[in-house]
Amino acid sequence: MLKRMLIMLVAVGAFIALLWNWKMSQVRAAQAGASMFAPPPIAVSTAVLASQSWQPVLSAVGSLKAVQGVAVSTDLPGIVALIGFESGTSVKKGDLLLKLESQQEEAQLLSAEARRDLAKLTLERNRDLVAKKAVAASEFDQSQTHFRETEAAVAEAKALIARKSILAPFDGELGIRQANLGQYLNPGTMVVSLQSLDPIFVEFVLPQQNLAQLAVGRSLRLSANGKGSESFEGKITAMDSKVDELTRNILVQGTVANPQRRLRPGMFVNVEVLLEEEQGVVAVPTSAISYAPYGDSAFVVVEKTGPDGKARKEVSQQFVKLGVGRGDQVAVLEGLKAGDEVVTSGVFKLRPRAPVQVNNMVQPGNDLNPKPSDN
Numbered sequence: 597m598l599k600r601m602l603i604m605l606v607a608v609g610a611f612i613a614l615l616w617n618w619k620m621s622q623v624r625a626a627q628a629g630a631s632m633f634a635p636p637p638i639a640v641s642t643a644v645l646a647s648q649s650w651q652p653v654l655s656a657v658g659s660l661k662a663v664q665g666v667a668v669s670t671d672l673p674g675i676v677a678l679i680g681f682e683s684g685t686s687v688k689k690g691d692l693l694l695k696l697e698s699q700q701e702e703a704q705l706l707s708a709e710a711r712r713d714l715a716k717l718t719l720e721r722n723r724d725l726v727a728k729k730a731v732a733a734s735e736f737d738q739s740q741t742h743f744r745e746t747e748a749a750v751a752e753a754k755a756l757i758a759r760k761s762i763l764a765p766f767d768g769e770l771g772i773r774q775a776n777l778g779q780y781l782n783p784g785t786m787v788v789s790l791q792s793l794d795p796i797f798v799e800f801v802l803p804q805q806n807l808a809q810l811a812v813g814r815s816l817r818l819s820a821n822g823k824g825s826e827s828f829e830g831k832i833t834a835m836d837s838k839v840d841e842l843t844r845n846i847l848v849q850g851t852v853a854n855p856q857r858r859l860r861p862g863m864f865v866n867v868e869v870l871l872e873e874e875q876g877v878v879a880v881p882t883s884a885i886s887y888a889p890y891g892d893s894a895f896v897v898v899e900k901t902g903p904d905g906k907a908r909k910e911v912s913q914q915f916v917k918l919g920v921g922r923g924d925q926v927a928v929l930e931g932l933k934a935g936d937e938v939v940t941s942g943v944f945k946l947r948p949r950a951p952v953q954v955n956n957m958v959q960p961g962n963d964l965n966p967k968p969s970d971n
Contacts, residue, residue, distance in 0.1 A: 637953040640942040642897055647934040650877035652920045654869040658800030662861040664766050664792040670781045672759050683773045687764040694787050698760040705753035712746035719743045768792040791861050794854045800867045801845040815870040816850045820863055828852050879925040883960040884940045891915045895939040895946050913948045
C-alpha cells in the first residue's frame with residue numbers, strides 16, 4: 597500500500613514538473629517575441645534646416661493719425677448763408693467752406709468807415725491850422741488820436757466779418773457735412789472734419805527692452821485689415837521722451853506715404869519695425885516647436901538601429917532657445933544647427949526615441965510673409 601502511494605506521488609510530481617517546464621518555455625518564447633516587437637512608426641513631415649539671411653522685425657498694433665486733422669467749427673454764432681464745399685471732397689488751404697450771415701456787421705463796418713473818413717478830414721484840417729498857429733497843438737493831438745481810434749474800429753469790423761467766413765486752414769480731405777443752409781450755429785458747432793491724409797502718422801507702443809533697437813529713420817512696414825495683402829512703407833520719425841510708468845512701454849510715431857488715400861485716420865494697422873538683416877540664422881517652422889513650461893523643444897530625426905537589428909528613423913528631443921519670430925518661422929538661438937532634420941507636423945504624438953516614417957507630401961505653413969486667405 598505504501599509502495600503504491602509513493603509511486604503515485606512520484607508520477608504526480610513528474611507530471612507537474614513537465615507541465616512547469618512547458619509553461620516556462622511558452623513564457624520565454626513570448627518574452628523573446630515581445631523583445632523583438634517594435635511599434636509601428638509614426639507618420640510625420642520634416643524639414644532640413646539651413647542657414648539663411650534673415651531680417652528680424654518687431655511687431656506691434658498701431659493706430660493711424662492725421663499729420664494735420666481738425667474739426668472745423670464756428671467761433672461766432674450766426675445763420676448759415678453759404679456752404680462752399682461737398683462732403684468727401686478735397687480742398688486747398690484758404691478755400692471758402694462756409695459763410696454766416698453778416699449784414700449787421702457789414703452795416704457796422706460802413707458806419708465805422710464813415711466815422712474814420714470824417715476823423716481823417718478833421719485831422720488834415722487841424723494839421724493845416726496848427727501849421728498856421730490857428731489852433732492849439734493839443735487839439736491836433738486829439739484829432740490824431742480820434743482818427744486812429746476810428747481806424748481801429750474799421751479794422752475790428754472787418755475782422756468780425758472775416759470771422760463769419762470759415763476757410764480751410766490747410767490742404768486736406770473733408771468728411772461729412774454737419775451743417776445746412778439756414779441753420780443757426782452756436783459758437784463751437786462742428787461744421788465738417790478736415791484731415792490731411794498724405795502723409796499720415798502711425799503711432800504704436802513697444803516694450804522698453806526694445807528701446808535699443810529703435811531709432812529715428814528705421815523702416816516700417818504696415819498692413820491693415822480690409823486692404824488684402826497690400827502693404828505700406830514708412831519710417832520712424834519720432835519717439836516719446838519718456839517710458840510709460842505703468843506699462844513700461846514707449847510710444848513710437850512713424851510717417852507713412854499715402855498718395856492713394858488708402859489709409860485713414862483712426863484705422864488699426866499691424867506694424868513691423870524692420871531691424872538690421874542678420875546672416876547665418878537658423879529658423880524653423882513654428883509648428884516644429886513643442887512649447888512647455890519647463891522649456892521649448894523640437895524633435896530631430898536621426899538614424900538608429902531598431903530592436904530587430906535593422907536601421908530605422910527615430911526622433912531625439914532637443915531643447916531650444918528661441919529668438920524673434922517672423923511669419924510662420926521662428927529663429928533658433930541654441931539647440932539646433934544647419935543640416936538638422938526636424939519634425940514639422942505630428943509633434944504632439946512623439947516621445948524620445950519614437951520610430952517615425954517621413955512623409956513630406958503635405959507640409960505645414962513655412963512662409964516668412966504669410967498671406968492668409970481670409971485677409
